[in-house]
Amino acid sequence: MAGIAFNSAQGATVWAVFQGLLLEALPFLLIGVSIATLGRAWDPRGRWLQRLPNHPLLGPLSGAALGFALPACECGNVPVARRLLAVGAPLGSALGFLFAAPVLNPIVLLATWAAFPDRPWLLLLRPFGSLLIALVLAALLQLLPEAALLSQDLLAERRLNQPLASASLLERRGGQLGAAAPPPMALAPPPPWAELLDHGLREFLELGALLLMGSAIAALLQTLIPRDVFLSLGQAPTLSVLSLMLLALVVSVCSSVDAFLALGFADQVTPGALLAFLLLGPVIDLKSLSLFGRLFQPRAILLVVAAVSLTVLLIGQWLNLVLL
Numbered sequence: 259m260a261g262i263a264f265n266s267a268q269g270a271t272v273w274a275v276f277q278g279l280l281l282e283a284l285p286f287l288l289i290g291v292s293i294a295t296l297g298r299a300w301d302p303r304g305r306w307l308q309r310l311p312n313h314p315l316l317g318p319l320s321g322a323a324l325g326f327a328l329p330a331c332e333c334g335n336v337p338v339a340r341r342l343l344a345v346g347a348p349l350g351s352a353l354g355f356l357f358a359a360p361v362l363n364p365i366v367l368l369a370t371w372a373a374f375p376d377r378p379w380l381l382l383l384r385p386f387g388s389l390l391i392a393l394v395l396a397a398l399l400q401l402l403p404e405a406a407l408l409s410q411d412l413l414a415e416r417r418l419n420q421p422l423a424s425a426s427l428l429e430r431r432g433g434q435l436g437a438a439a440p441p442p443m444a445l446a447p448p449p450p451w452a453e454l455l456d457h458g459l460r461e462f463l464e465l466g467a468l469l470l471m472g473s474a475i476a477a478l479l480q481t482l483i484p485r486d487v488f489l490s491l492g493q494a495p496t497l498s499v500l501s502l503m504l505l506a507l508v509v510s511v512c513s514s515v516d517a518f519l520a521l522g523f524a525d526q527v528t529p530g531a532l533l534a535f536l537l538l539g540p541v542i543d544l545k546s547l548s549l550f551g552r553l554f555q556p557r558a559i560l561l562v563v564a565a566v567s568l569t570v571l572l573i574g575q576w577l578n579l580v581l582l
Contacts, residue, residue, distance in 0.1 A: 268481055276477035282512050283469055283545055286334035291462045293328055293338050307342055310351040317350025318358070318396040322389055324351075325359025331512040332360040332540050333469060336549040337461055343408065343553065344415040350396045356553075357566075358392035360513040360540035361385055370536070373517035374524070379581075380533060387537045387573050394569050395541075395562060407558045409551070464552065472548030476510035479544070483508060489526050495582060498531035499574035503567065506539035513540035529581045530574035538570045 311317045321342070328338060339356035343349070360366065362385055374380050399407055408416065488505040511519050516539050524532050542563055550559050 272477045272481045275480050276473055279473040279476055279510055279545065280470065282515065283331070283333040283473065284466070286331040286512060286514070287337070287466065287469060288462065289334045291334075291337045293334075293341075307345050307347040307351075310348050312348040312350070314350065314397065314400075315393070317348045318354030318393050319389075321351035321354025321356075321396075322358035322362050322392055324355045325362035326364060328355075328359065328363070331366075331514050332543070332546045333512065333549065335359050336546070336552065340412060340461075340553055343412055344419065346416055346419040349400055349404070349407075353396040353399055354392050356392075357395050357541055358388050361388035361537075366513050366517075366540070369514055370517045373521045377524075379529070380536070383533055383573075383577065384536050387533065387570075388540065390573070391537065391541060391566055391569050395565055398561060398565050399558060402558060402561075406555060409553060409555060412553060468548040468551060469545055472510065472543075472545035475548075476508060476544040479508045485509075485523075489523055493526075493528060495528060495530070495578045496575060498528045499534045499571055499578070502527055502531040502535040503538045503570060503574075506535045507543050509539075510543035510545045511539065516540070528574075528578050530576070530578035533577055534570050534574035537573065538566065541566045 311320050335356055339352050342352035342355060367385065370384055371381055404413060485505065488501040516536060520532060520535055547559065
């Protein structure tokens, strides 16, 4: 009986955590899908997005700057980044937005300031660290051919919206020699609202299903692995950073509220571990990794995980050497 009660209590905890994660993330996913849908109505062919800088440095920086205008957490950024990639925006700009905007937006910056007004170094290093991570990831991912980087559906949509000089008809899905070229971008009429709403609803349901899976896995792991396991290593210079990185991956809390969660254990961990928690979560957690399948090939997702983990570990280690 005790075993059954224990399992029942665990099941109730998993359900409660799952509900919390889902209710926290769904509004931002809806915001992201709405932004992408409105962008589709305003600029059907993405001619303005295609004018973003195609430069190794300015590209990711311009994408990161969009986070100030399009505030959403990492869940809401995925549909917007997918829209950027689908319409043929420069790869670096889209990647800069995807990886930096979850921190570089007014909501997250104000939340970080409200949670840690007595830690000015954190208010400075969190946005700069996020920008550095975005630059590193954008540089690495752009070394891959687009066919090895982007999912097949997204790649086909991106090539359809690129000029023929960038992607020939033979490379386009369903393209045939002699087929008529798409109408000039400047003359493309906006799609009917019924089509826009249908497209937005389908995207929301597809991403929502992935979000459900990621939230369920995160809730299960949070219940089976107590948070104290990670915090018990909080004062070891290296292990503290690694443990808080794992904690950020498991708890999968949105970047708009993660600072207030971190406030509860900030005094128990090293400065580098605290910063690592606030840097890693907005880029990769179990929810966002499930959504990345709509953007990237599996090999590219593994590269993102490895690169961001190493970068965050180095940043956390550096901060511990400076402040401890």
